[in-house]
Amino acid sequence: MLTGRQLLILQVIIDDFIQSAQPVGSRAISKKDNISFSPATIRNVMADLEDMGFLEKTHSSSGRIPSEKGYRFYVDNLLSPEIISDDVNVFKHVIQDGIFEFEQVVQKSAELLSDLTNYTSIILGPEVFETKLKQLQIITLTPQTAVAILITNTGHVEHRSFSIPNEMSASDLEKMVNILNDRLHGVPILQLPEKLNTEVRSLIRLYVSDFEKSFDYLKAAFFNEHPVKLYVGGKTNMLMQPEFKDIDKVRSFYAMMEKEDEIANMLKATTDGIKVTIGHENKVDAIKDCSLITATYHLGEEQMGTIALLGPTRMEYNKVITLLNALSNEMTEALYMWYKNNE
Amino acid sequence: MLTGRQLLILQVIIDDFIQSAQPVGSRAISKKDNISFSPATIRNVMADLEDMGFLEKTHSSSGRIPSEKGYRFYVDNLLSPEIISDDVNVFKHVIQDGIFEFEQVVQKSAELLSDLTNYTSIILGPEVFETKLKQLQIITLTPQTAVAILITNTGHVEHRSFSIPNEMSASDLEKMVNILNDRLHGVPILQLPEKLNTEVRSLIRLYVSDFEKSFDYLKAAFFNEHPVKLYVGGKTNMLMQPEFKDIDKVRSFYAMMEKEDEIANMLKATTDGIKVTIGHENKVDAIKDCSLITATYHLGEEQMGTIALLGPTRMEYNKVITLLNALSNEMTEALYMWYKNNE
DNA sequence: ATTAGCACTCGTTAAAGGAGAGTGCTAACA
DNA sequence: TGTTAGCACTCTCCTTTAACGAGTGCTAAT
Structure with missing residues (x-):
């Protein structure tokens, strides 16, 4: 266990080093306002602190710098909760x-x-975790390309461009989007891939011919990666x-x-x-x-x-x-x- | 005008320096395969090139490095159009x-x-310049907040969240979006702010009560800044x-x-x-x-x-x-x- | 016109010395 | 007994000096 003086000096050394980035010497410490010991005394304390592993020297006759153990102690025990700043x-x-x-x-x-x-x-x-699907939209740019937009309840917007497979008609696309919106509204984002694979997949199959490919496109665009x-x-x-x-x-x-x-x-x-x-x-x-x-x-x-x-x-x-x-x-x-x- | 030999040596020096980042000496040059002069000859040429401002020395007895003028000449005259690489x-x-x-x-x-x-x-x-508005959408998240999404014909998507002024009702919002889409579809992005201020503004005023504030919100969100x-x-x-x-x-x-x-x-x-x-x-x-x-x-x-x-x-x-x-x-x-x- | 030879320049590196900051230890002190 | 002054010692940093080598410019020979 450290004495009060050891604590004080350790604190002063670390504070000083954090400021200056230079090894701290005994003389410099003794000049601080809140320190009333002579350099010699401080040297003794510093030697002790070094023995305990809280301080280090950069070379045999240099001032001291904090060791990692020193910082650890400083963080765990010596931090004075600062007045919340402006x-x-x-x-x-x-x-x-x-x-x-x-x-x-x-x-x-x-x-x-x-x-x-x-x-x-x-x-x-x-x-x-807690964000949920608010709305899914697909906007066709050309007969072959479209952009899908996904909006969550937190206002987050994600979008992907993709190409529409030849086999798919505009009405098919519309149907698919309607089903998706209907079924997926309010579903947490994280559960989307699962939900998509279970209920929604079979449902879409009923209404949209040759849906597999389009479906995969969409799924790949949105739900596989979670960057x-x-x-x-x-x-x-x-x-x-x-x-x-x-x-x-x-x-x-x-x-x-x-x-x-x-x-x-x-x-x-x-x-x-x-x-x-x-x-x-x-x-x-x-x-x-x-x-x-x-x-x-x-x-x-x-x-x-x-x-x-x-x-x-x-x-x-x-x-x-x-x-x-x-x-x-x-x-x-x-x-x-x-x-x-x-x- | 430079002689053939001067051209050759200038090229070799610059090529070498681009590779090595080290000043190039006469001896090193004379050893290259495509060079058949002695170091002394090369030194003469180098001195000339230096006089003309194409080369520099880092100190009085160093090898030469290209000057900016040298690079300029190199780029303008000495580049051999490379075979298109893989x-x-x-x-x-x-x-x-x-x-x-x-x-x-x-x-x-x-x-x-x-x-x-x-x-x-x-x-x-x-x-x-050439991108045009494809579609504008506003999706309300809560009664107070909404996200506006703008899609261009190139598939570019831009979105902004904004809060809905208290005075505005959901139907007002819908009306406004409809008007915007009707009037602005196909309009080049760059002309949006102008168009918005002229025709569209007055049109919306007719249909939506107390539109000013909402309109400004939307405008600020999208059309003022062009990052x-x-x-x-x-x-x-x-x-x-x-x-x-x-x-x-x-x-x-x-x-x-x-x-x-x-x-x-x-x-x-x-x-x-x-x-x-x-x-x-x-x-x-x-x-x-x-x-x-x-x-x-x-x-x-x-x-x-x-x-x-x-x-x-x-x-x-x-x-x-x-x-x-x-x-x-x-x-x-x-x-x-x-x-x-x-x- | 070219090149070999040579004196010279300058940067780089290593060694040597001095100054300064800081320590550890011992002995004196309160 | 804890604290401090004094002093020899260590190590870094900076400067000086010297040797080395790469490279030049010039001159004279080819």
């Missing part, structure tokens, strides 16, 4: 301005978040961090950011609440010297998506956690409003 | 696979182009170029890439055909040590969009120009097919 009010504006659809809210939030923190923000879009919606903001912010001054790190960082599914998987595994993953706690190699902070947002009990910030391990944990907390609350609330209005 | 066939596949909508074709092409060249590709989407469609592929490719080994260049490059309108303006000014802009010929500061190669694609006489590749001045001009030429032809052709099928 920034949070900005979220309210962005999110509750009702004329946007939810997708845009998410995107804007990602941008905002990275602007406020100067880190990279990643938001995993709302999962489709993850990932919004990334402020990738360039990382370039400003001093730990990214060497080009190889930049390269591997950008390479990693292009693997969207990997990122998505990483974020999906998140449990509820705020979670901080520091350095090697991350499973992905390219961010083993980064920290990832994730928060979830909800609809009722159901987890809908994840908000995350990615930065160097030397991250402003206090600020970031406060912001993420606030944003996750705002989004949960916004989601709830949607829900109430739509059911 | 790569071009890939374009055909991507572009003529009819089930995609045009937007996706453009996007895929951008990716493909940067993959093939290892430079950054930028494509300015097809202008809306440029810009597709960028392979931004990370630039990181691999040796001229981007220093982080500040990377920073300013990425900063520049975020200013989409600036890029769009730069590309819009393009005249027909292939155009090469080398180094300081570019007006934008951040790419004063890059070359930009642009090509246009057409529908009939009308220029529809621009394809561009951005790389270091030390660029594989031969390859890039061939590819761009091919792609611009493919896209023009694809566009023509669309047109024929849709009118």
